[in-house]
Amino acid sequence: MKLYFAPGACSLADHIALNEAEIAHDRIKVDLKAHQTEDGRDYYAVNPKGYVPALELDDGQILTENIAILIYIAETVGRMLPARGIERYRALEMLAFISTELHKNYKAFYNPVASDAEKDEAHATLAKRFAFVGEKLNGNRFLLGDLISVADCYLFVMLLWARKFEVELPPSLLSYFDRMRDRPSILKSLKEEGLS
Ligand SMILES: N[C@@H](CCC(=O)N[C@@H](CS)C(=O)NCC(=O)O)C(=O)O
Structure with missing residues (x-):
């Protein structure tokens, strides 16, 4: 590959x-x-x-x-994705959320001609979306529970960007980010x- x-x-x-x-x-x-x-x-x-x-x-x-x-x-x-049942659909739900509600909302930060107003709006939207993910995490080690999944790999990059562009993150995601960053992978x- x-x-x-x-x-x-x-x-x-x-x-x-x-x-x-x-x-x-x-x-x-x-x-x-x-x-x-x-x-x-x-x-x-x-x-x-x-x-x-x-x-x-x-x-x-x-x-x-x-x-x-x-x-x-x-x-x-x-591994890294539930094979079947509602857990699988929850995982796909999370991947879709990360892609369309987190990833795509960084567009203004990567657009050299984006206005400050567009960047402010992106900050506010992302902070709201991350607050939702922080609640979803709900004390779990990983996004879907006890086991790491590919959704965690994607979320980690979105959090890395959040740090870079100073997007507000809830405390649960800040500690999740620190834990993830120490993983050998x-x-x-x-x-x-x-x-x-
Ligand atoms: N829908 C694509 C979007 C991928 C994407 O946004 N890639 C960005 C980097 S994070 C890129 O290559 N941008 C350069 C470009 O669009 O020319 C996916 O989810 O894989």
Whole structure:
């Protein structure tokens, strides 16, 4: 498997999931401005959507979109996502929430022409969404209970960005973030992306 990534981008969630799952993989860095891979290829030829992440499977197929890639990783390793029943739908519910209600609300911070008003609105919306996640955590070790899941890998990156852009976080998420940051898979991933 080969993960196409940009340091500190949302592809870090997939990188963490691969390391947490102990799946051997290669990583190819992508320059998102030039749309070039570090080995000199046009990234649009890999992922016509032009963004990371993309996962190249062993048979050469390219899988895109964080949620699909995270589920693929979980199902490849046979853990990190409930296999069936309501727990599975709760996990998918959480992945969708992270993708559409957290991830997408960072848009203003990555848009060089976003106004201060747009950034203020993003701060307020994200703080509200994180307050909800903090309540959901409800004293649990991980987002879905006692076991780590791919939703935790994705949430960790959203929290990393929250720290970067000074988004208000509830105390439960601050301590969750500190706990997560000490996990070997996360330390390793941050180091491999040159972020530690
Ligand atoms: N819907 C995509 C969004 C991925 C995304 O937003 N990628 C960002 C980095 S976090 C990116 O590559 N942006 C550069 C661009 O859109 O050209 C997913 O969930 O995988």
